[in-house]
Amino acid sequence: MASLNITNVEKSFGHTHILKGINMDIQDGEFIILVGPSGCGKSTLMNCIAGLEDVTGGQICIEDHDITGVLPKDRDIAMVFQSYALYPNMNVRKNISFALEIRKLPKAEIEREVERVAKLLQIEHLLDRKPGQLSGGQRQRVAMGRALARHPKIYLFDEPLSNLDAKLRVEMRTEIKKLHQRLGTTIVYVTHDQIEAMTLADRIAVMKDGHIQQFGTPQEVYDNPANRFVAGFMGSPSMNFIDTELVNHEGQVCVKLLVMDQLHYLPTPSSERGLLERVGQKVVLGIRPEQITHVIPHYASNPSTFIVKAKIDVIEPTGPDTLVLVKMNEQEVNCRVEPHEAGKPGETMSLMINMSKTVFFDPITGERL
Known part of the structure; x- marks a missing residue:
């Protein structure tokens, strides 16, 4: 050795x-x-x-x-x-x-x-x-x-x-x-x-x-x-990258997320304090598929989680879980849900987004913010 x-x-x-x-x-x-x-x-x-x-x-x-x-x-x-x-x-x-x-x-x-x-x-x-x-x-x-x-x-x-x-x-x-x-x-x-x-x-x-x-x-x-x-x-499927904008909403730095014509303002994690200087600018939101899942009641009350309704475009069963493809900000987004919770293409389902594990990137350089 x-x-x-x-x-x-x-x-x-x-x-x-x-x-x-x-x-x-x-x-x-x-x-x-x-x-x-x-x-x-x-x-x-x-x-x-x-x-x-x-x-x-x-x-x-x-x-x-x-x-x-x-x-x-x-x-x-x-x-x-x-x-x-x-x-x-x-x-x-x-x-x-x-x-x-x-x-x-x-x-x-x-x-x-x-x-x-x-x-x-x-x-x-x-x-x-x-x-x-x-x-x-x-x-x-x-x-x-x-x-x-x-x-x-x-x-x-x-x-x-x-x-x-x-x-x-x-x-x-x-x-x-x-x-x-x-x-x-x-x-x-x-x-x-x-x-x-x-x-x-x-x-x-x-x-x-x-x-x-x-x-x-x-x-x-x-x-x-x-x-x-x-x-x-790193990761399979890959991390989702969503083009968005940082805004100051009700005293918090938030990202704008449009899902099924409904505009949501999701607060960024408190650990990402450096984002304050980026308010009003375009950023890329990175979120893993497992951080967007079906609603789990005992997690839904967590202050970092938010529920949105989305239309299912495609489902991909993998055995232990199912990948659900939806659109957010007019972009395809992969979500990982339990098989029995997955709906069918064309249906609407409630999804729980965990913002505590999100990361942000510069849209031009690709560097982590």
Whole structure:
């Protein structure tokens, strides 16, 4: 296990600037996830940590030792790739032991290590099979086993589950989380799947265009997004963004919300005191679908909740809950309700809006107000 410090790291390919001053301090034993859309630079950053790409500028340190110019084989890092990268002509036992044999470890020690890893990943019965005889999930376990057998300081996972089907992806996600809890290793994990990021990470680095937009715990990133990009990227379905105006109504800073030709003035949270200077200006109201739901009597009396009547445009059952699409300020808004409370398209239903969890963004820059 080891800490990892990334300071002002930049990477360019010719005139194309990919990483633009990346700074991260990763603690010993942390599970860090780099998440973002394709092309944001997360895999390039991973390759720079592994030494597969040279950095253009900045510094990478493991346990305060500068490894920026160190060869990949001397960094004591193990990497698990999206493509598994197994040797097809070797059986599972040989795939796991190969790197240990190159290091000329004693045969008895290699055998003990293979057995330990196989038991940890529950692949003892697969040791004599070749990769072509394995399922995708089994191959991924073998790839993980090969990395675990080395006892490196840091593990890097580059989209390891993206080739698996949805059900297997969920199962492997759980296995990786259990593995981290058992071993307490430092892991840096790349994914474009924000659900994967939320469920696995101790902290998440949300990336866009070579910059880290926000670096925090899953709950911090979800509840207090730094900007509109982070708010929209994290969460499924995405946060609702409603164009509105701040007004002073009956001594309170409120947003104007038009629903079914009825104009409502909803007070902003007391924690958003900085909005006072924005009165009379356009803003973007951000609110998660779960904060707009059916009327729950014991919550309805809360001073932060408000009830409006809206016409249902579309319903989307998901099993545990139902998404209801309505219009507010002439924009589509997703609401999350219990299945038995959802009406039918064309019907009117009462919705309870919780304003305590709302956030506000500048309509031009997208930055959090």
